[in-house]
Amino acid sequence: MNADQKMRQSTSASAYGARAGTAGAGSGAGDGDPPGRVRRFWSERRVPAGIVALVIAAVSGLLLYDVAAVRSGRRAMRWRDWLADELASRPLDNAWVVGGAALLAALGVWMVILAMAPGLRGLLPMRAPEPESEPGPGPGAEAEAAVRAGIDRTSAGLVLRDRAMEVPGVRSARVDVGRRRIRARALAHFRDLDEVRADLDTALHEGIRQLGLARPPALSVHVRRSAKSKG
Template identity: 65%
Template sequence: MTGDDARDERTTRRLPTVGPESSPGTGEHAASPGDSGRGHSGPGDSGPGDSGPERSGSDATDEGGGDKERNRRFWSARRVPAGVVALLAVAGVALTLYDVAAVRAGRSAMAWRRELADQLAERPLDNPWMIGGAAGAMAVGLWLLVLALTPGLRALLPMRRPAGVPGADHVRAGLYRNAAALVLRDRVMEVPGVQSVRAAVGRRRVTIRARAHFRELDEVRKDVDTATADGLRELGLARRPALSVHVRRAAKR
C-alpha cells in the first residue's frame, strides 16, 4: 500500500457513517427546518414570540421619563420681547451715530443730547432722578436676564417619550395644564357620590377639590385618590406632579 492510499484510508475512517439511523434531522438534538438560526430553548429561556426579558411597568416608565435631557421643558421663542428690544436698540444706536456724525461734520449736536449731557454733569449721584433712572435700568436688565435664562411656556407640560417606539427620539409632545385639568375633572366626576369638582394643575402639584352629596367621605376620598392617580398616570407626563385631594360635603339647600 502506497503512502497516498494509507492517508485516504485514515481519512475515510475518521468520517462518520451517514445512514438511516444517523441522518440529519432525525437525531435527538437535530434542529427542525424552522429552527435554523435559533438556539435551543432551555428551562429558563423565553418561549416562541418572546422578544426578551419581560420588564415591569415601573422600569418602562423610568426608561421613558427618567432622562431629564429628553424630557426638558419647552423653551419659548419670545419673539415680541426680543423684537421690541432689538428695535429700541437699533433706533437708539442709529440716532446716536447720526448725531455724532453731524457733530464731526461741523454741525451742532441735537438739543436732547446737549440737555442730557448738562443734566448728567449737574445732578449729583444721590439725586432722586438719578436713583430712579438707575433702578429702572436695573429692573429692565433683570427682566431681560430672566427672559433669557428661563424656559417660559409655563402652561405647557412636557410629556414622556415612550421607549422602543420608532421615531420617538425626534418628536416632543406637550400637554396644556388646562387640558390636563379638564381630563382629571372628568375622571373624578365619574366617581359615585361626587357632585362637583374643581381641578387645578400646576407644574409641581395637582389640587382636586370635590364635593360629595352622598356616600361616606372617606370612601369618596379613596375613590377620588384612585381615579386621580390613574388619570395622572395615563396622561403620560414626563414629571408626575404631587397630588392633593380635598373632599367636602356639599352644602344643604
C-alpha cells in the first residue's frame, strides 16, 4: 500500500449539511432542513466600554482643569506647554507627526471594527425550538420565541470527543470545534482504519446533529494507527 492509499484510508472531510440531508427518515423530522437564520450572540462589552469612558473622562477632566487654571491667571502644566511647542515647531510632514497620526487613525479604525463585531467567538448559537402545531394565544408564546440558546465550543468539543471514544477501535481522540470547521483526530489500536474512520464519521455527524447548532460546521476526520499497535 503506497502513501496515497494510506492517506485516503485514514482521512475524510465532508460538509455536515450534505450529510444531514441524506440522513434516514427514522432519524427524526427536520434533520435535513437547512439551518435557520439565527444571528450570533453579541457581547455587551461593559468592562471595555467602562474603561474607555473612565480614561476619556480623566483626560477631559485634566484638560478642563488646566484650561480653567490658565484662564484664572495661573501657568499651564508642563505637558501642555511641551505639546503646544512641539505642534507649533514641527512641520506636518515630520516623521513623528505622520507616525502619530497614522497610529491614532489605526487605533480608531480598530475600535470601530471591534464595536461592529459581535464578539463571543467561543459561543455557537443553536437552533430555535420549533413552534407547536397549534400555539395558543398569550404572552407565553412570545416569551418562548424570544429564548435563544448557545453552546460553548469547548463543551461541544468534549461532547463530540465522548462520542468518538464510544466507537470501537478508537484508543484516544481529540476534537477541535471551530466556528466553520470541526477537526477530529483519533488513534486506532485495532480494526481496519477505513472501518474506524467510517464509524467515527457517522458517530460525529450524529453528535453534531444532536447538538442542534444553527450553523453546523463542516467535519474533518483523521484516523491513524498508534505507535504501540504498529509495533
